Amino acid sequence: MKPVRKITATALPLDRSDVDTDQIIPSDWLKRVERTGFERGLFSEWREDPDFVLNDPRFSEARILIAGPNFGTGSSREHAVWAIQQYGFEAVVSPRFGDIFRNNSTKNGLVPVQVSADTARSLLDCVATEPATQITVDVERLTLSAPAAGISAEFPLEGAVQHRLLEGLDDIGLTLLHTEDITSFEDARPAWMPSLA
Amino acid sequence: MGRTPSARTLSEKVWDRHVVRQADGEPDLLFIDLHLIHEVTSPQAFDGLRLHGRPVRRPDLTVATEDHNVPTDDIAWPIADPVSRQQVETLRDNCEEFGIALFEMGSPGQGIVHVIGPEMGLTQPGMTIVCGDSHTSTHGAFGALAFGIGTSEVEHVLATQTLPQQRPATMSVTVEGTLPVSCTAKDVILAIIGRIGTGGGIGSVIEYRGEVVRSLSMEGRMTVCNMSIEAGARAGLIAPDDTTFQYLEGRPNAPAGPAWEAALDDWRSLRSDDDAAFDTEVVIDGSDLVPHVSWGTNPAQVAPIDGAVPHPDGFAEASSRDAAARALQYMGLAPNTPFKEIPVDTVFIGSCTNSRIEDLRVAAAVVDGRRVRPGMRAFVVPGSGAVKAQAEAEGLHEVFKAAGFDWREPGCSMCLAMNPDKLSPGERCASTSNRNFEGRQGKGGRTHLVSPAVAAATAVAGAFATPGDLR
Numbered sequence: 001m002k003p004v005r006k007i008t009a010t011a012l013p014l015d016r017s018d019v020d021t022d023q024i025i026p027s028d029w030l031k032r033v034e035r036t037g038f039e040r041g042l043f044s045e046w047r048e049d050p051d052f053v054l055n056d057p058r059f060s061e062a063r064i065l066i067a068g069p070n071f072g073t074g075s076s077r078e079h080a081v082w083a084i085q086q087y088g089f090e091a092v093v094s095p096r097f098g099d100i101f102r103n104n105s106t107k108n109g110l111v112p113v114q115v116s117a118d119t120a121r122s123l124l125d126c127v128a129t130e131p132a133t134q135i136t137v138d139v140e141r142l143t144l145s146a147p148a149a150g151i152s153a154e155f156p157l158e159g160a161v162q163h164r165l166l167e168g169l170d171d172i173g174l175t176l177l178h179t180e181d182i183t184s185f186e187d188a189r190p191a192w193m194p195s196l197a
Numbered sequence: 198m199g200r201t202p203s204a205r206t207l208s209e210k211v212w213d214r215h216v217v218r219q220a221d222g223e224p225d226l227l228f229i230d231l232h233l234i235h236e237v238t239s240p241q242a243f244d245g246l247r248l249h250g251r252p253v254r255r256p257d258l259t260v261a262t263e264d265h266n267v268p269t270d271d272i273a274w275p276i277a278d279p280v281s282r283q284q285v286e287t288l289r290d291n292c293e294e295f296g297i298a299l300f301e302m303g304s305p306g307q308g309i310v311h312v313i314g315p316e317m318g319l320t321q322p323g324m325t326i327v328c329g330d331s332h333t334s335t336h337g338a339f340g341a342l343a344f345g346i347g348t349s350e351v352e353h354v355l356a357t358q359t360l361p362q363q364r365p366a367t368m369s370v371t372v373e374g375t376l377p378v379s380c381t382a383k384d385v386i387l388a389i390i391g392r393i394g395t396g397g398g399i400g401s402v403i404e405y406r407g408e409v410v411r412s413l414s415m416e417g418r419m420t421v422c423n424m425s426i427e428a429g430a431r432a433g434l435i436a437p438d439d440t441t442f443q444y445l446e447g448r449p450n451a452p453a454g455p456a457w458e459a460a461l462d463d464w465r466s467l468r469s470d471d472d473a474a475f476d477t478e479v480v481i482d483g484s485d486l487v488p489h490v491s492w493g494t495n496p497a498q499v500a501p502i503d504g505a506v507p508h509p510d511g512f513a514e515a516s517s518r519d520a521a522a523r524a525l526q527y528m529g530l531a532p533n534t535p536f537k538e539i540p541v542d543t544v545f546i547g548s549c550t551n552s553r554i555e556d557l558r559v560a561a562a563v564v565d566g567r568r569v570r571p572g573m574r575a576f577v578v579p580g581s582g583a584v585k586a587q588a589e590a591e592g593l594h595e596v597f598k599a600a601g602f603d604w605r606e607p608g609c610s611m612c613l614a615m616n617p618d619k620l621s622p623g624e625r626c627a628s629t630s631n632r633n634f635e636g637r638q639g640k641g642g643r644t645h646l647v648s649p650a651v652a653a654a655t656a657v658a659g660a661f662a663t664p665g666d667l668r
């Protein structure tokens with residue numbers, strides 16, 4: 001994973017609540033066994049509508065996705081994160097994220113920026129009227145700011161998650177440093193627990 | 198009475214006994230007792246292992262099945278769709294290479310991943326269970342801590358048999374009273390989601406409690422826990438009791454002999470302490486519940502089947518109003534239309550929510566001696582090879598076929614549009630599955646979530662109906 005420190009970019013306003021992962025990437029795209037090539041699947045059904053915001057050229061440079069509450073609920077498909085990232089977004093802003101989506105995002109270096117409903121509302125409104133608004137997501141300070149619009153907010157991220165994002169660290173490598181702990185845990189498990197050996 | 202500081206909820210107890218490593222400022226490292234995998238969310242994880250030259254740490258705690266891509270009308274190899282076929286072949290190759298037990302299409306053990314774990318006795322109280330699939334919450338019915346994970350986490354579990362996880366918040370949903378006979382477990386969970394919303398459980402593990410929950414069979418409890426994710430919850434669970442133990446005793450992977458007694462002693466301790474505190478508590482009276490049907494495009498958009506499609510103006514919040522208006526447009530529904538006057542094109546009985554033997558028995562009892570409405574497409578997809586065999590031993594397949602239902606092979610089928618079972622644009626479906634998202638059952642398809650009893654009655658009536666509505 002590449003380190004993520006600070007993102008300064010314009011944003012795309014996706015003014016909808018309950019954007020589930022089936023909408024982010026429909027199941028047709030889940031048959032692929034590769035980890036790349038998902039950008040074309042991003043919101044592929046909604047994109048058929050020429051008025052859908054992703055088709056609006058004013059937002060074609062956006063690297064921050066702003067949405068309503070309950071973004072990324074539903075299916076656990078990590079393909080949703082891959083699609084958003086491969087399309088070119090580096091952060092997603094919402095008042096509330098689905099838990100699995102949130103986890104998947106941080107494993108891939110996509111920053112989930114959770115802000116209050118009021119902040120999200122102001123951001124959606126200001127970006128819709130002024131698409132050139134520059135927004136900065138600072139992972140080191142855990143802040144989001146859009147100075148031109150007078151918006152600034154903090155967002156939460158667990159310390160360990162923030163550290164991994166900043167350093168671009170791989171979880172598995174970190175866990176394997178504790179193999180001894182895993183082995184002693186395994187040795188103490190009751191023998192009757194199910195196993196397919 | 199004050200609270201004992203050490204009082205813990207069930208989910209906290211299960212959590213605590215799986216902590217491999219705890220350090221300040223870091224998520225707990227949890228040991229995973231059972232890792233279920235299927236063809237859709239695993240290929241990239243195995244690629245990751247190969248890339249780093251890592252083995253699967255515990256193939257003996259890993260089980261694979263084929264479910265999402267399975268064609269349910271003709272399960273005979275090979276799958277016609279080349280992309281689906283490649284995904285299933287990739288799973289087979291990966292299981293072979295890494296030494297993982299796999300239940301292939303057409304083999305007796307094959308089925309939907311959340312149906313086969315419990316029926317093989319692999320799902321037991323107090324375990325941690327994960328799968329690259331959000332409906333892993335199903336296994337919580339046994340008092341296990343079971344949750345869905347993404348592909349990066351699948352790779353992590355394959356490599357280390359552990360997962361770093363933030364401790365979730367606790368939530369209790371108590372359903373009191375006695376459930377009316379017209380209601381099923383599906384109506385209970387639809388009503389709960391309607392009440393707490395799609396984000397109500399985010400960040401939490403829900404423990405379902407109360408008389409109504411206690412009175413449910415294991416099948417019913419699985420239906421309830423299955424849809425925890427639809428309320429946004431990390432997991433859902435129910436304390437194990439005699440119903441749980443009776444279900445497990447004698448199953449292939451359940452402990453036997455003296456080990457059974459040892460396991461029982463342990464399992465009986467798996468309950469929330471009387472004075473344990475939950476971060477959120479919700480209480481619902483189950484005595485006045487009625488069968489529910491979803492009308493929108495998220496699982497919280499549900500209403501009693503006796504009523505009518507709501508009017509968007511009836512929602513206080515602007516965002517709910519907009520969402521309702523959008524949903525009704527997609528669903529092709531006019532506000533205030535009585536549900537029982539809405540014609541339905543397709544009835545699907547299946548999915549990891551409602552494809553177990555008890556679900557099929559209920560549906561068969563409703564359609565026995567009746568006929569599916571002419572022009573209606575209706576089919577039943579058992580959740581596993583074992584469910585199918587049991588249903589056939591009981592003659593249920595004959596009841597369904599005589600009524601005009603298709604009787605299919607086990608798989609996810611029309612729960613999601615990854616195999617040949619799909620809705621066409623505009624087609625309206627009464628479905629026993631768990632998600633009514635736009636396009637979930639096929640592009641442009643319109644899904645209404647219902648119980649097996651309502652689905653069966655609807656197939657006969659041609660519009661939404663309960664068994665009581667059939668003459």
Ligand code: SF4
Nearest residue numbers: 332548549609612613
């Ligand atoms: S039946 Fe549906 S919800 Fe269940 S595992 Fe299959 S696709 Fe997922």
